[in-house]
Structure formats: C-alpha cells, structure tokens
Amino acid sequence: MDTQTDTQKDFGPADDHGDDFIRLDGVEKVFDVRKKTGFMRSERRQVRAVDSISFAVARGEMVGYIGPNGAGKSTTIKMLTGILTPSGGRLRVAGIDPSRERTRLAHRIGVVFGQRTTLWWDLPLIDSYRLMHRMYRIPDARYAENLDRCVELLELAELLDVPVRQLSLGQRMRGDIAAALLHDPEVLYLDEPTIGLDVISKAKVREFLRHLNAEQGTTVLLTTHDLTDIEQLCRRVMVIDHGRLMYDGPLTGLHEIGESERTLVVDLERELPPIEVESARVVKVEGPRQWLAFPAAQSAAPLVARIAAAYPLVDLSVREPDIEAVISRMYAEKATS
Amino acid sequence: MADLQAQERHDAHRGFPPTGRSRVVDGLRAYRLIAWMWIRSTMAYRASFAMTVFGNFAGTALDFVAILLMFSRVDELGGYSLGEVAFLYGLSSAAFGLTDLALGSVDRLGQRVRDGTLDTLLVRPAPVLAQVAAxxxxxxxxxxxxxxxxxxxxxxxxVDISWTPLKVLMMPVMVVSGAAIFASVFVAGAAFQFVAQDASQVQNSFTYGGTTLLQYPPTVFAKDLVRGVTFVVPLAFVNWVPALYVLDLPYPLDLPEWVAFLPPLVAVVCCALSGVAWRAGLRSYRSTGS
Structure with a gap:
C-alpha cells in the first residue's frame, strides 16, 4: 500500500470540505450474544447496540451525547475512537476511518474515560505526562506549552509531584483530562467526565471544557448523566436510546418535546396551604417547604417574582429534570401523538 | 482567533504521525517506554522490590532442590545423571525466564478485557501487543x-561434553529460540483469552507447566506425551531435542539427527502462528467488544 499518497489524500484540504469533522452515515453495531442453555449448548442472539445512526459534527462544536444506561452511548464512542469496528454504515473522523487506522487517528483524538484512569497509580502525576510526551512524540516546545496551559487552567501545579494514588477523585479527573490534551487532539471525547465528582470539581471541569472549546477550538463530544453538564456546556444535544438517535438539536427543544418540567423548591416562613400561582402546580408539601413543577422551557424568574409578591418567601432552589425523566416523557409523547 | 489556532494545530498534524515506520520499531519503542514506567513504579517500594527479587529466586530454586532430593535417593533419573538433568533444567529455566521477564503479564489480558481497561490501550498510538506485553x-x-x-x-x-564448534554455537541459539517458542505460547494463550476471558489457567498449564515438564528428561514421560510436546505444541524444541544432541544422548522418538538444528525455524513458525492468532483475537474483540 502506498502510504504516502494515502496521507496526502486524507490530510489534504479536501478532507476539510463541508466542515464535517465527524460524520456517521447509517452506522450500526450488532453484537452476537451467546446465552448458555445447557451443558455445551448455547443460543445465539443478535443485539443491536447501535441501530443505523447518522449525524455530523462540525469542527469546533461541543455536543452532549445522552441516554440511559445501555442505550449505545459508549458503543458509539468506541466506534468513533477506533476501539470497535462498526458492523455496518460509514464512519469518518477527520477524514479517517477509525477502525482501519486506529493508531493514526490516535494522534488526533483525546479520550477521557470517566471511570478508568490512564494515569500511573504509583508515580507522580508529571511522570504520566512525560510518558504521553514520548509515546505521542509531541515536539518539546508544544508539549511544554500545552502542559503549562493545562497546569494553569486545571490548577495542577501543586499536584504534579504527588503520586496519583494520593489524589482525590476530582483531582485525578483533572489530571486525566490534561493527559488527554497534551498531544493537541482536534477532538476530545469524554465519557461521564463529572461522574462522582463534588460540586466544586464539577464546576472546575466544566469551566475548563468551556475554555478549551472557545479558545482552542477543540471539538468536544461528551456523554453524561448530568443534565447540568449539558445545560452549561452544550448548545447541541443528541439523545440516544435503544441504539437509535431519538433527538438531535438544542437542549431547549428537548425540553419542549419531552414536555419536561423543572421543580421549584420554596421554603416559606410558616406552614401554608399549597401555593396558587399561574403556570406552576404544587406537587408536594412538607411543613413550610413546597415543591412546584413548571415547564422546563420557561424561565423561573417571573414565577419566583409572582410567588415572592404573594407569599412570605425565605429560601428557594430550582431542580433540573433528570435525563431518564426527560426521555421517558419523550416516549410518552410519541405514544400519544 | 480560535479558528486560526485550530487550523494551525491541524497543520501541525499534517506530517504526523510519521508514516512508513515499521510497526515492530513502534512496538519496541512503546514497550521500552512502558516497561521503564513499571520499573519506576516498583522502585516506589524499594524494600518490597528487594524481597520479591529474593522470593522469586528462592521460589524457582526450590524446583531444583526437588530434583536434588530425588538424586539423594537414586543415581539416575530415566537414565540421566544429575548433571545431565541440570543441563536440561538450566536451559529450560533460562529460556522460560527470558520470556517471563519480557512478556510474563500477557496472561492478564482476560482481566483487562473484563474490566474494560483494554480500551484505554486501544486509543494509544502504539501496537496493543507491545502495550500488553510491557x-x-x-x-x-x-x-x-x-x-x-x-x-x-x-x-x-x-557433565563431560565432547564440545565441537557447532555445539558451542547451539548453546545461545537454544536459549534464544527456546525463549521465542515460549513467547509464542504466551501470546497464543493471550489471544485465546479474547474469546475465553477466564482461560489464564489453561495458558499457565502450557507455560509454567511446560517449563517444569522440560526440566525433566523426556525418558521419564509416556511416549504419547513426548509426541504431543514434539509435534503438537513443540516445546520439545526448547531444550529436549537440541540438548540431547549436545549431550550425545538418544531422543526417545525416532527422529533424524538434523531435527536437532530446527529450533530457530520452529521458533519463527511458532511466532508467526501466534502473531496470526493474536491478530484474529484482537479483531474478534473489536467486532464483539465482549
């Protein structure tokens, strides 16, 4: 095979045409699941983990990829990174077929698996970065520049000489994100980057991702269970369930389709009968605390103003709907319409 | 501004990664980098390292003590003197030791498949076998x-060996070919674990079991076992077949003399076969993700 011409073809200007950095056309992934039905006997069953998914992501986009457990999110990410070979359809990342040219693609993508660290447990954090430097053959100046930037923005300066086993979960996640970015990937995949993190760590990770996307122009694709991640980061969200793409568009649209509701929790001065207010209904009362449901697409501010005008308000908080609730409402909507 | 930077970085990738470099060179480089990280990791616990080196030495030495104990009761084992058995034992242990050092952890592959950490290796720009071996x-x-x-x-x-230049040359060749034959068994075993993730004990019976078998003279085993180890899983070429030529002793099976010089060829064929098995295993993993 003539690799030279191949390289020129894929890296040439033609591959930027149309600006679709990631492109999937009818991508499928079918697993053969073998189930034991007796001694030495088994039954074969086919499971469609990803069922004919098509979408495109432009360079510099930040996209949330959500869905319940087992929906096919991880399978999609694994196909995009070249870990798994699709059973059907066409898939391109930066003009490269991931499953065929896994190692070549590796230089251009960064991957963070939320629950599996790639850092060296017994060694100081900086040693893991030095390994990346050499394994990815990152030019020295570029490595120094990228490391400095990550250290500053992810607040890693004091952690560099600490063995990874002594880092907290939040610190380790920040460390993992830096490790995935030292080789200047054009796209960063994050699988549940905020899972298990405390509020402050979550905020730091989100702030960094926002900066990365805005300043560096890095394309970001993240899966999450936390709708707040999506709300604060992604203008575009894709919902996948049972291997099918259920929704692709802005988050606000998702709320409209799903008729999802947010919850306003108010603490009143004293126990009162359920609040009566326009466009919200009380779903629960517990002493002076009341829970009101209101459409997620609607702003909470006028609602709060109306309640504050009529009731002795002490404190309040707004709760976002969780993804499972949004998706189950989407189904209910589809069934009735 | 952001677009410009992205474009700049994209340009930087154009000559990247260098094409035309052989996968073997890439693999060895990755192996060296990862092995060095593990050495440094172990050095984080120096005292423990010193103790495990000694433990490893003492533990394997017990195998030979067992043979010494046997010879305190008898003068010959299957027609072999203590020195001749020591010759077989030393060759088998040295060859196996080299393999065990170089890729002794590939039998953890099934574990990596089960806990999903194999995926983290698949997103790196280096051959997976090199990463797993290191x-x-x-x-x-x-x-x-x-x-x-x-x-x-x-x-x-x-042992009183009538040395010829050929026999002298055979000594290092035996150890290296033997290590390569063991390596192919390790890799084939790991490839099998892509399909059956709990098969590490099957693999151990061929690797650790194999080396123990070869530490004894072939004459103490049943002919069928010797045939299996000669023709099916060709461990006999690690030491038995070539070593008996060096010792001027007859091989229990009726084989022509030139067979004694086959170990390098057997090693190359075994490595090629296990390489094919590995690729098939990896392909199956990437299509099933099991």
Whole structure:
C-alpha cells in the first residue's frame, strides 16, 4: 500500500470540505450474544447496540451525547475512537476511518474515560505526562506549552509531584483530562467526565471544557448523566436510546418535546396551604417547604417574582429534570401523538 | 482567533504521525517506554522490590532442590545423571525466564478485557501487543533467569561434553529460540483469552507447566506425551531435542539427527502462528467488544 499518497489524500484540504469533522452515515453495531442453555449448548442472539445512526459534527462544536444506561452511548464512542469496528454504515473522523487506522487517528483524538484512569497509580502525576510526551512524540516546545496551559487552567501545579494514588477523585479527573490534551487532539471525547465528582470539581471541569472549546477550538463530544453538564456546556444535544438517535438539536427543544418540567423548591416562613400561582402546580408539601413543577422551557424568574409578591418567601432552589425523566416523557409523547 | 489556532494545530498534524515506520520499531519503542514506567513504579517500594527479587529466586530454586532430593535417593533419573538433568533444567529455566521477564503479564489480558481497561490501550498510538506485553514489567523476574543460568553453569562444569564448534554455537541459539517458542505460547494463550476471558489457567498449564515438564528428561514421560510436546505444541524444541544432541544422548522418538538444528525455524513458525492468532483475537474483540 502506498502510504504516502494515502496521507496526502486524507490530510489534504479536501478532507476539510463541508466542515464535517465527524460524520456517521447509517452506522450500526450488532453484537452476537451467546446465552448458555445447557451443558455445551448455547443460543445465539443478535443485539443491536447501535441501530443505523447518522449525524455530523462540525469542527469546533461541543455536543452532549445522552441516554440511559445501555442505550449505545459508549458503543458509539468506541466506534468513533477506533476501539470497535462498526458492523455496518460509514464512519469518518477527520477524514479517517477509525477502525482501519486506529493508531493514526490516535494522534488526533483525546479520550477521557470517566471511570478508568490512564494515569500511573504509583508515580507522580508529571511522570504520566512525560510518558504521553514520548509515546505521542509531541515536539518539546508544544508539549511544554500545552502542559503549562493545562497546569494553569486545571490548577495542577501543586499536584504534579504527588503520586496519583494520593489524589482525590476530582483531582485525578483533572489530571486525566490534561493527559488527554497534551498531544493537541482536534477532538476530545469524554465519557461521564463529572461522574462522582463534588460540586466544586464539577464546576472546575466544566469551566475548563468551556475554555478549551472557545479558545482552542477543540471539538468536544461528551456523554453524561448530568443534565447540568449539558445545560452549561452544550448548545447541541443528541439523545440516544435503544441504539437509535431519538433527538438531535438544542437542549431547549428537548425540553419542549419531552414536555419536561423543572421543580421549584420554596421554603416559606410558616406552614401554608399549597401555593396558587399561574403556570406552576404544587406537587408536594412538607411543613413550610413546597415543591412546584413548571415547564422546563420557561424561565423561573417571573414565577419566583409572582410567588415572592404573594407569599412570605425565605429560601428557594430550582431542580433540573433528570435525563431518564426527560426521555421517558419523550416516549410518552410519541405514544400519544 | 480560535479558528486560526485550530487550523494551525491541524497543520501541525499534517506530517504526523510519521508514516512508513515499521510497526515492530513502534512496538519496541512503546514497550521500552512502558516497561521503564513499571520499573519506576516498583522502585516506589524499594524494600518490597528487594524481597520479591529474593522470593522469586528462592521460589524457582526450590524446583531444583526437588530434583536434588530425588538424586539423594537414586543415581539416575530415566537414565540421566544429575548433571545431565541440570543441563536440561538450566536451559529450560533460562529460556522460560527470558520470556517471563519480557512478556510474563500477557496472561492478564482476560482481566483487562473484563474490566474494560483494554480500551484505554486501544486509543494509544502504539501496537496493543507491545502495550500488553510491557504491562507490569517486573525486574524481579530476573530471579528465575539467574537461577536457571546458575544451574546451567553447574551442569557445564560437571557433565563431560565432547564440545565441537557447532555445539558451542547451539548453546545461545537454544536459549534464544527456546525463549521465542515460549513467547509464542504466551501470546497464543493471550489471544485465546479474547474469546475465553477466564482461560489464564489453561495458558499457565502450557507455560509454567511446560517449563517444569522440560526440566525433566523426556525418558521419564509416556511416549504419547513426548509426541504431543514434539509435534503438537513443540516445546520439545526448547531444550529436549537440541540438548540431547549436545549431550550425545538418544531422543526417545525416532527422529533424524538434523531435527536437532530446527529450533530457530520452529521458533519463527511458532511466532508467526501466534502473531496470526493474536491478530484474529484482537479483531474478534473489536467486532464483539465482549
């Protein structure tokens, strides 16, 4: 095979045409699941983990990829990174077929698996970065520049000489994100980057991702269970369930389709009968605390103003709907319409 | 501004990664980098390292003590003197020790498939086999090689071998080919674990079991077992077949003399076959993700 011409073809200007950095056309992934039905006997069953998914992501986009457990999110990410070979359809990342040219693609993508660290447990954090430097053959100046930037923005300066086993979960996640970015990937995949993190760590990770996307122009694709991640980061969200793409568009649209509701929790001065207010209904009362449901697409501010005008308000908080609730409402909507 | 930077970085990738570099060179480089990280990791616990080196040495030495105990009761084992058995033992241990040092942790592949950490290796720009082979690289395994070489040295002193230049040349060739044959068994075993993730014990019976078998003369085993080890899983070419030529002893099976010089060829064929098996295993993993 003539690799030279191949390289020129894929890296040439033609591959930027149309600006679709990631492109999937009818991508499928079918697993053969073998189930034991007796001694030495088994039954074969086919499971469609990803069922004919098509979408495109432009360079510099930040996209949330959500869905319940087992929906096919991880399978999609694994196909995009070249870990798994699709059973059907066409898939391109930066003009490269991931499953065929896994190692070549590796230089251009960064991957963070939320629950599996790639850092060296017994060694100081900086040693893991030095390994990346050499394994990815990152030019020295570029490595120094990228490391400095990550250290500053992810607040890693004091952690560099600490063995990874002594880092907290939040610190380790920040460390993992830096490790995935030292080789200047054009796209960063994050699988549940905020899972298990405390509020402050979550905020730091989100702030960094926002900066990365805005300043560096890095394309970001993240899966999450936390709708707040999506709300604060992604203008575009894709919902996948049972291997099918259920929704692709802005988050606000998702709320409209799903008729999802947010919850306003108010603490009143004293126990009162359920609040009566326009466009919200009380779903629960517990002493002076009341829970009101209101459409997620609607702003909470006028609602709060109306309640504050009529009731002795002490404190309040707004709760976002969780993804499972949004998706189950989407189904209910589809069934009735 | 952001677009410009992105474009700049994209440009930087144009000559990247260097094409035309052979996968073997890439693999060896990745192996060296990862092995060095593991050495440094073990050095985080120096005292523990010192103890495990000694433990590894002592543990493997017990194998030879068992043979010594046998010879305190009898003068011959299957027609072999203590020195001749030590010769077989030393060759087998040295060859196996080299393999165990170089890729002793590939049998953890099933574990990596189960817990999903294999995926983290698949997103790196290096051959997966090199990364898996370097996993948990442990210098404590030098203990087994040292022990094997000491026993081999003892055998060379006590056994009266009629040396020819050819026999001298065969000594290092035997150890290296033997290590390569064991390596192919390790890799084939790991490839099998892509399909059956709990098969590491099956693999151990061929690797650790194999080396123990080869430490004894072929004459003490049933003919069928010797045939299996000669023609099916060709472990006999690690030491039995070539070593008996060096010792001027007859092989229990009726084989022509030139068979004694086959170990390098057997090693190459075995490595090629296990390479094919590995690729098939990896392909199956990437299509099933099991």
């Amino acid at each position: 996993d948990r690289f442990a210098l404590r395994r030098l203990g087994r090689i040292t022990q094997g070489l000491l026993v081999l040295g003892y055998a060379l002193v006590v």
